[in-house]
Amino acid sequence: MENNYYNILLPVPTEGVYTYYSSGEIQVGERVLVPFGNRTLTGIVLEKTCKQDFECKEILMCYNEEPLFSPIYLNFLKQMASYYACPLGLVLHGVISDKLLNTETFETGNIEIHEKKDITLNKAQKDIIESINIHKYSCHLIKGITGSGKTEIYQETAKKVISEGKQVLYIVPEISLTLQLIKRMSYRLGVSPSVFHYKLSDKLRKKHFIDFATGKSLFMLGARSSLFIPAKNIGLIIVDEEHESSYKQDESPAYNLRDMAVLYGSILNIPVILGSATPSIESLYNAKTNKYILHELKDRPNSATLPEINIIDIKKNDMVGSLIAEPIYERLLQVVENNKQAILLLNRLGYSTYLYCQQCGQVATCLNCSVGLVSSKSKQKIFCRYCDTEYHKLTCPVCGSNIFKEYGAGTEKVEEFLDEMFPNKVIRVDTESTSSLKTLDKNLKRFENKEANILVGTQLIAKGLHFPEVTFVGILGIDNLMALPDFRAMEKAYQLLVQVSGRAGREHLSGQVYIQTSNPETQIFSMINDTNTEFYDWEIKRRKITSYPPFTKLARLIFSYINQEECYETAKIVHNNIKNLFNNNNIKIYSLKDAFLAKLQNKYRYEILIKSSSNQEINKALIYAQQIFNKYKKGSMRLKIDKDPYFMM
Ligand code: ADP
Ligand code: ZN
Numbered sequence: 135m136e137n138n139y140y141n142i143l144l145p146v147p148t149e150g151v152y153t154y155y156s157s158g159e160i161q162v163g164e165r166v167l168v169p170f171g172n173r174t175l176t177g178i179v180l181e182k183t184c185k186q187d188f189e190c191k192e193i194l195m196c197y198n199e200e201p202l203f204s205p206i207y208l209n210f211l212k213q214m215a216s217y218y219a220c221p222l223g224l225v226l227h228g229v230i231s232d233k234l235l236n237t238e239t240f241e242t243g244n245i246e247i248h249e250k251k252d253i254t255l256n257k258a259q260k261d262i263i264e265s266i267n268i269h270k271y272s273c274h275l276i277k278g279i280t281g282s283g284k285t286e287i288y289q290e291t292a293k294k295v296i297s298e299g300k301q302v303l304y305i306v307p308e309i310s311l312t313l314q315l316i317k318r319m320s321y322r323l324g325v326s327p328s329v330f331h332y333k334l335s336d337k338l339r340k341k342h343f344i345d346f347a348t349g350k351s352l353f354m355l356g357a358r359s360s361l362f363i364p365a366k367n368i369g370l371i372i373v374d375e376e377h378e379s380s381y382k383q384d385e386s387p388a389y390n391l392r393d394m395a396v397l398y399g400s401i402l403n404i405p406v407i408l409g410s411a412t413p414s415i416e417s418l419y420n421a422k423t424n425k426y427i428l429h430e431l432k433d434r435p436n437s438a439t440l441p442e443i444n445i446i447d448i449k450k451n452d453m454v455g456s457l458i459a460e461p462i463y464e465r466l467l468q469v470v471e472n473n474k475q476a477i478l479l480l481n482r483l484g485y486s487t488y489l490y491c492q493q494c495g496q497v498a499t500c501l502n503c504s505v506g507l508v509s510s511k512s513k514q515k516i517f518c519r520y521c522d523t524e525y526h527k528l529t530c531p532v533c534g535s536n537i538f539k540e541y542g543a544g545t546e547k548v549e550e551f552l553d554e555m556f557p558n559k560v561i562r563v564d565t566e567s568t569s570s571l572k573t574l575d576k577n578l579k580r581f582e583n584k585e586a587n588i589l590v591g592t593q594l595i596a597k598g599l600h601f602p603e604v605t606f607v608g609i610l611g612i613d614n615l616m617a618l619p620d621f622r623a624m625e626k627a628y629q630l631l632v633q634v635s636g637r638a639g640r641e642h643l644s645g646q647v648y649i650q651t652s653n654p655e656t657q658i659f660s661m662i663n664d665t666n667t668e669f670y671d672w673e674i675k676r677r678k679i680t681s682y683p684p685f686t687k688l689a690r691l692i693f694s695y696i697n698q699e700e701c702y703e704t705a706k707i708v709h710n711n712i713k714n715l716f717n718n719n720n721i722k723i724y725s726l727k728d729a730f731l732a733k734l735q736n737k738y739r740y741e742i743l744i745k746s747s748s749n750q751e752i753n754k755a756l757i758y759a760q761q762i763f764n765k766y767k768k769g770s771m772r773l774k775i776d777k778d779p780y781f782m783m
């Protein structure tokens with residue numbers, strides 16, 4: 135009997151398509167087990183092919199299932215690979231873990247049904263819902279101030295789609311995937327959603343993966359990675375907080391979830407809803423150029439009003455405990471006295487922000503990374519935020535002294551100070567005190583139950599929280615964020631300010647926001663409460679003048695290796711080659727330089743920035759750079775291609 139030949143896509147960091155044979159017939163999209171080197175891997179049948187000239191290996195096992203991966207899904211992965219100039223095998227490897235890929239299909243229990251609870255939507259909400267045609271592709275951007283009822287719109291639209299028997303994928307940033315949200319969804323939709331994120335156990339992840347892939351579950355509430363579950367019959371994709379930086383994957387393929395959701399929606403010909411109080415500049419620009427449909431919600435239901443914003447010049451005010459401007463401190467006293475609640479934002483972790491040598495002023499840096507060390511008092515350690523190395527004794531590399539002083543204030547120091555002033559009234563939430571989502575949930579729950587009056591934290595606390603009793607928000611550190619060498623610095627600072635301000639006065643109580651700063655004249659401060667697009671018009675103009683996205687495309691090439699000289703040599707060869715071939719009017723190859731973090735976890739890093747107004751041109755350069763790199767790389771040297779980079783450092 136003749137054998138059949140198949141091209142199989144494997145999750146390996148190369149192109150990843152290999153030919154195998156089988157005596158039986160296998161369908162496209164089915165999963166198979168194949169030998170690969172000295173391992174066995176699960177792969178996906180891409181297509182049937184003919185007998186090859188070279189010798190092929192035999193498929194070991196076929197999963198004997200209805201194909202999980204549809205041709206549309208595979209087409210989506212191919213387009214993603216092409217957009218990010220990333221090999222297809224590496225794309226698969228980066229979006230579905232090996233563990234999930236080889237999950238056996240199994241019967242899972244029934245989905246719980248709850249009693250539904252409804253509220254009456256207002257006209258603005260109804261109009262938006264009516265304008266969304268659920269039977270074809272279009273991308274809707276909902277720009278609605280915090281608490282304006284966006285989530286209710288998602289729920290209502292989701293209900294319509296589910297009632298037609300189709301599946302809904304609702305994506306939120308990992309950190310917003312709280313019990314609060316999951317419960318709210320079950321109440322409104324009447325079913326427990328499938329949930330999918332990194333903190334779930336393997337068993338539960340597999341269960342939710344299979345339930346959604348096989349179409350058993352109609353509603354998925356998931357983090358970034360849930361977009362890549364090969365859902366059977368998906369009819370709507372919702373991306374909440376579409377501006378979120380955590381939607382950008384750090385590892386290759388360095389994709390942006392929002393952009394991939396829009397791509398997938400257009401391939402599937404289904405609607406995509408993006409929502410945010412502070413949309414990204416890119417999305418707003420897409421709306422202005424009619425690629426997306428813009429909807430605005432400018433008011434809060436229950437007639438909750440926007441908070442009043444006050445700017446406090448730290449040069450003109452006394453600083454209590456050298457940390458908090460007096461007017462902010464006074465407001466905290468009032469809040470505690472009236473038993474209301476306050477949120478304090480600081481975007482620095484730890485106790486001190488850096489340590490310096492008392493004798494010569496040298497800043498203490500990590501031996502493996504070119505970054506300053508921070509100290510944590512509660513954990514009694516000095517450590518590096520990038521590689522977690524702990525230092526028990528510091529010696530100054532310049533003068534040999536062992537005495538280091540702390541400078542600057544992190545969340546921990548602020549908490550310690552406030553704890554003295556307001557015993558038992560303070561809770562701190564940041565990535566350090568929040569090793570798991572459970573602890574985060576617990577701490578937020580404690581705050582919600584009013585076990586404390588003051589919540590201190592980093593950016594984490596700015597996200598999607600709803601505490602009716604919060605009447606005051608104090609912002610202690612925003613200046614450093616605006617000073618970063620990143621063309622998005624203003625956008626990020628603005629988003630953070632609006633988001634955290636939106637935590638104040640969400641229901642019947644009105645709110646106040648105080649910002650302490652050494653640059654009170656900063657323009658974006660006056661735009662925080664603007665419900666139009668003043669900030670966006672201002673920022674888009676700035677981007678246009680400076681030729682930054684969305685007016686150009688950027689890509690970063692980052693080379694890393696333990697040997698500094700060899701890393702530089704290879705990067706230089708790649709740089710010379712692309713420069714010779716590509717530097718023209720359509721594309722700009724910047725000079726080869728040290729990456730912002732020139733050394734990270736003992737690896738030296740060099741970077742090349744590429745800018746172009748043509749997507750095609752930039753991709754040609756990226757593919758060529760990869761080829762040259764593959765030819766000249768040494769040992770474990772790495773090249774990371776970061777297209778549409780979100781972090782410029
Ligand atoms: P967003 O997602 O924009 O932050 P939500 O949808 O969470 O806003 O709404 C904020 C609060 O207002 C929620 O408690 C929600 O239940 C309530 N809400 C939303 N729309 C209405 C409405 N039309 N009538 C009454 N309450 C509403
Ligand atoms: Zn010294």
Ligand code: ZN
Pocket residue numbers: 500501502503518519520521522523735
């Ligand atoms: Zn380090």
